[in-house]
Amino acid sequence: MHAYYSDHYVLPLPAGHRFPMAKYRMLRDRLAAELPALRLVEAPAASDGELALAHEPAWVNAVLDGTLSATQQREIGFPWSEAMVERSRRSVGATIAAARRALDEGVAANLAGGTHHASADKGSGYCVFNDIAVAARLMQAEWHRARRTLLRVAVIDLDVHQGNGTAAIFRDDPTVFTLSLHGEKNFPFRKEASDLDVELPDGCRDAAYLAALDGALATLWARHSDAPPGLVFYLAGADPHEGDRLGRLRLSAAGLAERDRRVFAACAERGIPVVMTMGGGYGVNIDDTVTVQLASYREALAGWSAWRARAVVTADGTAAAGLR
Template sequence: MQAYYSDHFVLPLPPGHRFPMPKYRLLRDRVQAEVPGLVLAEAVAATDDELLLAHTPHYVQSVVDGLLSAAEQREIGFPWSPAMVERARRSVGATLCAARTALAEGVSAQLAGGTHHAYAHKGSGFCVFNDVAVAARLMQAEAHRRRRPLLRVAVIDLDVHQGNGTASIFADDDSVFTLSLHGARNFPFRKEASDLDLELPDGCTDDLYLDTLDQALHMLWLSHAQALPGLVFYLAGADPHEGDRLGRLKLTHAGLAERDRRVLAACRERGVPVAISMAGGYGHVIADSVAVHLQTLREAQAQWTAWQAARPVEECSG
C-alpha cells in the first residue's frame, strides 16, 4: 500500500508549544521499522491553483506572502514563517497523492493531514489549508476533465474535534457529504452544520463510541442508497484515545483499532475507495498517539490487501 509523508518540512515553534510536531517523524520511523509492506513516498507541494479550489484568493495570498495579521496567526495557532507555508502546502499535497492513489488502488494514506478546521477564508486550530477540501475538489475536477460522471465524495471525520471548516466549505455542495463524530463539549465551541453530526459526551468509552459509529455509518450508506460515493476521505484521529491531552474521551487502543476496521471494511465491502489522513493526536505520552496512528495504517494495509485480491489486475493498475 502506498502512503505519503511530509515530516521533513518542520515549522519552528516556540518552547512549550502544544502542537506535537515530532509525532510525524516518529510515526514514519515506526512504519519503516514495523510495517514493511507500506511503501512511503515524500509528498509534493500543493500549488496555488490547487489551493484556490477550496480557499479564497485573498486568504491564499495572505498565507503565501506572509500577510496574515497577528490575530489570524493566533487563530491558526502557528507563527507565520516560510516553513509554515511549505509545510502546509506539503500536507495538502500528501492528501492529493493519497486521493489519486486510492482511486486507482482502493486504499491509500498520508501520515499527517486532516486539517479540518481551516475555512475557505481563514485558518484555525493548527490548520492552515484544508487538505481534504482541496483534494475533494481536485479529484472532482480531474474526473470532469476525463469526461467521467460527477465524482461524489463522502468525508468520514472521526477526529475528536468537529470538522467545522470542512462543513462550512461544503455547506451548499450536494456532491460532498460531510460526517463528523466528535466530542460535544470540545473545540470548536461554535460548531458548523455537517450533513451528519453525532456528538459524544465527555468520558465516552469504547462501547458507546462504536455503537454511535455504527449508527453514523448506517445513516451515511442510507443517504447514498441511490448511488454510493466514488471516494471517501477518512480522518482517523488519534485524539479520542483515553491518554489524549485534548480529547476528553476514553477510548482504548483496542476500541480505536475496531473503529478503523469498521470504517475501512465498510468502504471496501461497498467498493468505495478511501484516502486516509491521520488528523489529531495530542497524547500526554506522544508514543500513545503514534501507536494509534500506526494501528490505523496496519488496518489500512490489511484492507488494501483484501481490496487487491478482489479486483482484476488491469483495474488495480489504474
C-alpha cells in the first residue's frame, strides 16, 4: 500500500505555536518501524493548474507570491513562508498521488492532508489549499478523459471539526457528496451546509458516535443506490480522541479504530476505492495522536490487503480488484 509524505517541509513557526508540526515525522517513523508493508513515498508538488481546479486564481497567486494580508495569515494560523508554500503544494500533491493509486489498487493514503477548512478563495484553520477538493476534481477530469464516463465522488469527513471549506467548494456540485460527522459546538463556529451533516454533542463517547456513523453511512449509500460513488476520500481525523486538546469528544483509541474499520469495510463491500487523509490531531500528549493515526493505517492496510486478495487478472494481464 502506498502512503505519501511531505514532513521534511517544516514551517518556521514562532515559539509556543500550538500546531503540532512534529506529529508528521513521528507518524512516518512509526509507520516505517511498525508497518513495513507500507510503501512510504515522498509526495510530489501540486502544480498551479491543479490548484486552480478548486481555488480562485487570485488566492493561489497570493499564496505563491507571498502577498497574503496579515488578516489572511491569521485566519490560516500560519505566517507566510516559502516552506509553507512548498508544504501546502505537496500536501495536495500527496492526495492526488494517493487518489491515482487508490483507483488502481483500492486503498492509498496521505500522511497529512485533509485540509478541509480551505475554501475556493481563502485558507482557514491551518489549511491553505483544499487537497481533497483539488484531487477530486482532477480525478474526475482524468477519469472522463480516459473513459468518457462520470466519476462520482464521496467525501467521508470524520475529523472532529466540520469540513466547511469542502462543503462550500462542492455546494452546487451533484457529482460530489460531502458527509461530515463533527462536534456541534466546535470550530468552525459558522458552518457551511454539507450534503449530510451529523452534529455531535460535547462529551460524545464510542457507542453514540458509532451509531451516528452507521446512520450516516446508511444514508450515504441509500442516496446513491442507483449511482454509487466510484471513489471515496476518507478524512480520518484523530481529534475526536478523548485526549485531544481541541476535540471536545470522548472517543477511545479502540472506538476510533472501530470507526476506521467500519468505513473501510463499507467501501470494500461495495467495491469503492478509498483515499485516506489524516486531518487534525492535537493531543495533550502528541504520542496519543500518533498512536491513533497509526491504528488508522493498520485498518487501511487491512483494507488494501483485502483488495489485493480479491484481485483478478484480466485478459491483458492487468490486476483488477473490482474497480469500476
